[in-house]
Amino acid sequence: MRETPLSNCERDFLLKGIQEKKRLDGRQTYDYRNIKISFGTDYGCCTVTLGKTRVLAQVSCELVPPKDSRPTEGIMFFNLELSPMASPGFQSNRQSELLVTLNRQLERCLRNSRCIDTESLCVISGEKVWQIRVDVHVLNHDGNLMDAASVAAISALCHFKRPEVAIQGRDVTVFSPEERDPVPLSVYHMPICVSFAFFQQGSYLLVDPCEKEELVMDGLLVLAMNKHREICSIQSSGGIMLLKDQVLRCSKIASVKVSEITELITKALENDRRARKEGGKFGFAESIAKERITVLTREEAPLDTTDIQATADGIISKADAPPEVVPSPVIVATGTGQVGEGLENTWGLEEDDEEEEMADVTERKTKEDEVMVLSDSEEEEVVILNQDGRSKRSQR
Amino acid sequence: MNAIHSCFKAQIGEVVLPGDVFQFDVSSVEEDSNIKSEKIVCGPGLRRNGDEILVYKSGILRHKQPSMYWIDSQQKRYVPVKGESVIGIVTAKSGDIFKVDVGGSEQASLSYLAFEGATKRNRPNVQVGDLVYAQFIIANKDMEPELVCIDSCGRANGMGVFGAGGFLFKVSLGLVRRLLAPQSEMVKDLEKIFPFEMVVGLNGRVWVKAKSVQQTLIIANLLESCENMTAQQRRALFKRVAEGAL
Amino acid sequence: MAGLELLSDQGYRLDGRKATELRKVQARMGVFAQADGSAYMEQGNTKALAVVYGPHEVRGSRSKSLHDRAVINCQYSMATFSTAERKRRPHGDRKSSEMSLHLKQTFEAAVLTQLYPRSQIDIYVKILQSDGGNYSACVNAATLALVDAGIPMRDYVCACTAGFVEDTPLADLCHAEESGGGTTLSLALLPRSENIALVQMDARLHQDHLPALMEAAMEACKGLSKVLDSVVRQHLQEVSVQTRE
Numbered sequence: 001m002r003e004t005p006l007s008n009c010e011r012d013f014l015l016k017g018i019q020e021k022k023r024l025d026g027r028q029t030y031d032y033r034n035i036k037i038s039f040g041t042d043y044g045c046c047t048v049t050l051g052k053t054r055v056l057a058q059v060s061c062e063l064v065p066p067k068d069s070r071p072t073e074g075i076m077f078f079n080l081e082l083s084p085m086a087s088p089g090f091q092s093n094r095q096s097e098l099l100v101t102l103n104r105q106l107e108r109c110l111r112n113s114r115c116i117d118t119e120s121l122c123v124i125s126g127e128k129v130w131q132i133r134v135d136v137h138v139l140n141h142d143g144n145l146m147d148a149a150s151v152a153a154i155s156a157l158c159h160f161k162r163p164e165v166a167i168q169g170r171d172v173t174v175f176s177p178e179e180r181d182p183v184p185l186s187v188y189h190m191p192i193c194v195s196f197a198f199f200q201q202g203s204y205l206l207v208d209p210c211e212k213e214e215l216v217m218d219g220l221l222v223l224a225m226n227k228h229r230e231i232c233s234i235q236s237s238g239g240i241m242l243l244k245d246q247v248l249r250c251s252k253i254a255s256v257k258v259s260e261i262t263e264l265i266t267k268a269l270e271n272d273r274r275a276r277k278e279g280g281k282f283g284f285a286e287s288i289a290k291e292r293i294t295v296l297t298r299e300e301a302p303l304d305t306t307d308i309q310a311t312a313d314g315i316i317s318k319a320d321a322p323p324e325v326v327p328s329p330v331i332v333a334t335g336t337g338q339v340g341e342g343l344e345n346t347w348g349l350e351e352d353d354e355e356e357e358m359a360d361v362t363e364r365k366t367k368e369d370e371v372m373v374l375s376d377s378e379e380e381e382v383v384i385l386n387q388d389g390r391s392k393r394s395q396r
Numbered sequence: 397m398n399a400i401h402s403c404f405k406a407q408i409g410e411v412v413l414p415g416d417v418f419q420f421d422v423s424s425v426e427e428d429s430n431i432k433s434e435k436i437v438c439g440p441g442l443r444r445n446g447d448e449i450l451v452y453k454s455g456i457l458r459h460k461q462p463s464m465y466w467i468d469s470q471q472k473r474y475v476p477v478k479g480e481s482v483i484g485i486v487t488a489k490s491g492d493i494f495k496v497d498v499g500g501s502e503q504a505s506l507s508y509l510a511f512e513g514a515t516k517r518n519r520p521n522v523q524v525g526d527l528v529y530a531q532f533i534i535a536n537k538d539m540e541p542e543l544v545c546i547d548s549c550g551r552a553n554g555m556g557v558f559g560a561g562g563f564l565f566k567v568s569l570g571l572v573r574r575l576l577a578p579q580s581e582m583v584k585d586l587e588k589i590f591p592f593e594m595v596v597g598l599n600g601r602v603w604v605k606a607k608s609v610q611q612t613l614i615i616a617n618l619l620e621s622c623e624n625m626t627a628q629q630r631r632a633l634f635k636r637v638a639e640g641a642l
Numbered sequence: 643m644a645g646l647e648l649l650s651d652q653g654y655r656l657d658g659r660k661a662t663e664l665r666k667v668q669a670r671m672g673v674f675a676q677a678d679g680s681a682y683m684e685q686g687n688t689k690a691l692a693v694v695y696g697p698h699e700v701r702g703s704r705s706k707s708l709h710d711r712a713v714i715n716c717q718y719s720m721a722t723f724s725t726a727e728r729k730r731r732p733h734g735d736r737k738s739s740e741m742s743l744h745l746k747q748t749f750e751a752a753v754l755t756q757l758y759p760r761s762q763i764d765i766y767v768k769i770l771q772s773d774g775g776n777y778s779a780c781v782n783a784a785t786l787a788l789v790d791a792g793i794p795m796r797d798y799v800c801a802c803t804a805g806f807v808e809d810t811p812l813a814d815l816c817h818a819e820e821s822g823g824g825t826t827l828s829l830a831l832l833p834r835s836e837n838i839a840l841v842q843m844d845a846r847l848h849q850d851h852l853p854a855l856m857e858a859a860m861e862a863c864k865g866l867s868k869v870l871d872s873v874v875r876q877h878l879q880e881v882s883v884q885t886r887e
Contacts, residue, residue: 004485004499004566005485005525006525008523008527009525009559012560013562013609022609024613026617100740100743101740113846114823114845114846226846228848229848229849230846230847231846231847231848233844234842235843236840237840238750239750241837243836244836244857244860247852248856251852252849524709
């Protein structure tokens with residue numbers, strides 16, 4: 001099926017909006033959409049929603065003979081699939097450019113950065129090693145698949161547990177989870193991809209492009225980093241001209257984003273672990289917010305279109321701005337993590353009555369947040385962290 | 397006749413599902429129709445089969461005096477219907493026709509002569525990627541749909557190429573119908589916030605343009621969020637926006 | 643590869659180079675008669691052959707043609723005998739298709755494609771011998787081939803790799819240095835404007851070291867551009883001697 005073509009009118013409008021620092025969903029230049037991480041009932045199963053983009057990762061393992069060149073190392077295998085279900089433009093069984101790029105980037109981000117201890121996956125040297133297979137399926141495409149896929153893959157790897165084995169001579173016994181507790185993988189660090197979209201020959205830059213923005217962008221720069229501020233991979237694509245300074249600036253932004261996302265993943269993992277330990281409910285069914293209509297609902301408050309720059313300046317100029325209630329990370333249901341509900345979305349409209357507007361907005365947002373959290377989950381566990389990072393970000 | 401009306405009556409405004417049956421007695425209807433030749437019109441979602449009327453779409457049963465019944469369903473995919481006005485995106489120019497994407501199963505064709513004042517010599521200036529507001533003159537399951545940008549008198553009547561500076565987005569077909577309803581409250585409420593231009597195509601595409609990018613975005617987002625809001629919620633929301641804007 | 647010392651205490655690398663020293667570069671243009679442009683490139687032991695056809699009509703389905711610029715079509719392949727282990731598939735696997743894609747993106751940035759709407763430019767590159775820096779050898783060879791074909795470009799595109807060992811950036815890595823698992827940065831640069839057409843990096847590197855590494859790679863690219871420039875000049879001289887009266 002063909003994709004809906006992009007009209008000139010949309011293209012012009014998007015570019016004009018980007019010039020004026022206005023995005024379709026009211027985000028700021030460096031803002032991510034809501035990220036929500038939830039785990040399935042099985043170990044190593046994870047879905048990530050990034051705005052409307054939705055990705056599922058499943059980790060599985062298998063005993064295989066090792067590669068000749070590396071007899072003592074386990075094998076990591078990554079496979080990302082773009083199912084036609086995610087977007088009408090995707091076709092199954094076709095090696096599209098997007099698919100190749102995503103797959104290679106995922107491999108580069110997770111395998112080449114050696115985030116998993118592959119040597120611990122060796123069972124008998126030269127004969128049997130564990131092959132860890134990560135399947136990432138894109139369920140809904142609304143831009144920035146790379147970031148969503150990398151978060152899903154690494155969260156799933158952290159969540160995964162492989163069966164315990166015992167070796168007697170040359171015999172390998174694999175124990176079922178009932179006999180012996182499965183063992184988690186040893187994860188050294190968590191590389192996370194951050195995508196930057198460039199517009200108008202690199203003069204404008206956005207973090208986390210949505211689908212429409214991806215259609216009009218000139219090129220993409222994907223940086224994978226971990227929270228120790230180590231860069232795990234860089235990849236530019238799409239015929240753009242970059243300057244060295246731009247790359248360096250992106251790496252600084254990425255390090256901030258990565259530490260936020262890492263914190264979220266850890267929170268989500270922690271939460272899932274607790275839920276399992278307490279014998280509470282976990283898995284996707286539990287983490288899906290209970291809503292009466294499931295088909296036609298939209299994300300809450302998508303109407304927040306703001307005069308972003310002005311609002312941001314307003315926040316900076318008023319040092320004692322009323323404290324924004326920004327729940328980052330929030331746990332909406334058991335076994336999940338979520339960040340950035342409500343963003344810095346305000347209703348700022350004209351610049352004249354900035355001050356009044358600000359107060360009004362914050363108040364309203366507080367209300368909104370309350371309502372949302374309550375309606376979303378029955379047993380609400382809300383963790384509200386202080387929001388130091390938030391004000392920092394708006395200054396940039 | 398009343399027999400039929402009465403079988404519908406209980407369900408008007410209620411949700412009906414595919415497979416629901418409305419039964420009436422054929423003999424009584426035929427008797428009636430001899431006296432007063434009145435017809436029942438089955439709109440989208442209803443189909444007659446012998447002496448029963450079957451529902452084939454899920455949605456709300458609607459009735460219009462004197463005898464029109466149809467199902468209001470929430471649908472996203474557009475199916476071309478003759479006479480409907482839609483917003484299309486020009487995807488290709490080939491020979492004498494433009495290919496236009498209307499969101500249906502197939503691209504529609506639009507002759508370059510089907511514009512006001514267009515002749516063989518004087519071709520309209522249409523580029524690939526432009527938006528056109530046009531009407532279906534052929535929409536048939538067996539044939540390629542065809543659009544025109546003129547009415548039967550050869551006048552543009554609001555149709556043609558448009559769209560500089562505004563923003564196009566897609567909403568569900570149900571919302572579009574609500575927007576296009578005469579004296580739509582939603583549009584009235586929106587107009588109170590600030591002035592803007594709007595083009596609504598029956599294929600679910602809406603184009604808006606306001607004074608600034610900011611205002612255009614607000615209108616677009618408000619419209620998208622109207623999708624599942626009650627009138628009360630909507631009014632409250634619009635009021636908040638209006639207060640902020642004024 | 644823990645046993646291998648990539649940088650000795652005296653500051654020499656495995657093959658006796660200094661940290662910022664490039665490998666020997668040799669190149670020739672116009673090596674084939676059939677093609678519109680061709681070039682052969684050696685960077686140390688890495689050997690690449692590039693052939694350019696075009697601009698010509700779009701082959702295959704018409705739908706691929708763009709109404710405002712030329713399409714660039716790249717195919718990267720590695721000769722079956724190019725590596726120590728014999729390769730089974732010369733092209734078509736994930737890595738090669740990625741490489742083709744990267745080459746395409748690099749040259750889309752550098753070639754003035756808008757001068758040839760509705761046409762296609764083919765770039766075929768083959769690695770004859772692989773010893774690290776395949777991507778950069780391909781880019782450099784393809785640049786020369788494009789110059790040979792007379793296709794307008796913004797500037798030379800020069801590509802080079804750089805690594806990072808013991809706080810020292812190393813330019814132009816060879817295979818042994820690349821496979822050690824250390825950081826590898828590939829950079830395609832338009833040297834005059836210092837615009838980066840493509841950047842790619844693997845393995846971990848602390849953020850603070852990135853500027854130094856990029857600087858080293860850019861310097862290496864600029865060094866390469868001088869070599870390429872002299873190759874082009876020499877080639878033109880040779881050719882024009884015959885045409886000059």
